[in-house]
Amino acid sequence: MTTRSRPAIVVAATPTSNGDLHVGHMSGPYLGGDVYARYLRATGRQVLYTTCTDDSQSYVVSTAHRRGLAPDELVRTSMAKIERSLEAMGTLMPGLPPIDDRYRTTVLDFLKELHAAGRFQLRKVQLPYARNAGAFLYDGLVTGTCPSCLAASCGGACENCGHPNNFDELLDPKYTIDPSDTVVFRECEILVLAMEDYRERLTSYYAARTPRWRPHARQLISELLSKPLPDIPVTIPGTWGIAAPFPETPGQIVYPWVEAMPASMYATWWTATQLGRPTTEVDELWRADHDAELVYFHGFxxxxxxxxxDLVMLLAHGDKYTTPESNVCNEFYDLDGEKFSTSRNHLIWSASSPPAATT
Ligand SMILES: [Zn+2]
Known part of the structure; x- marks a missing residue:
């Protein structure tokens, strides 16, 4: 198949459904992805440009609490606002796919296949735990200090330097919803995927692909590869998200970030269906034999x-799926030299969502 006839899948970062898009989002991945998709289409390529909302993120819970809303109400109103904003921009996207039973089945099938193949391992980890609330903390539920750059950071990964801070690595953790709560570390058993097991394939992948990446992203990947690679949580003891179906971790949920690849496959299938090009299997267009050019647009x-x-989540399936040709990542949008920030009231919302309706 020649490059000219290769189908293309362009995926813009899956927006968290905890508010509308602001100008930083829109001028970043959604505009960039749209321009690239239009360019491909103008050169005669068959292209699908897609995304879907990331409803399982813990940031939905923390934002809903701050606004006095139920999380599912925040998800519903945010999805409508995000969809209106994308439509107002005039993107090639035909809308946002519903986060429904088919979505959840796609995510669980993707993970169950890896579980059945023995890819996951049960690990004892120390997690921050809010003693009064009786809740384990992760991602948007915990704030503290990044152990890599010492900037203020949430759990999971630092927005400032991009480095991960899994499990007990975040310094001075506080419960986002109630900073006065006492936070201790408590042992918990979760399922993980050991990224270090994929070092050889990652190294050859990056050697081939990162020359096309932007320098800042390339630098971060090289910093991450210079150290032992962390384990990826596959399940987490949370209450908001998709229930994990694995017998080793009863009562836990699927860790939100591992939904991204099956979510993107589902969004691709839904978009193809909307455009009159349905496929039998939801993941069909992402399979290696389809040979799609896959490109992501997202923030640093x-x-x-x-x-x-998420690359390791694809590689864990062996050679079944295609891997991205490129990750095009934008830097944060600055205002007077400072990062756009909700707390500094910098946000400029999309025209479809005036500030009075979102704060
Ligand atoms: Zn940092």
């Missing part, structure tokens, strides 16, 4: 997740 804070974690 997603380089660790989309560029490493």
């Amino acid at each position: 804070d997603n380089v660790y997740h989309w560029g490493l974690v």
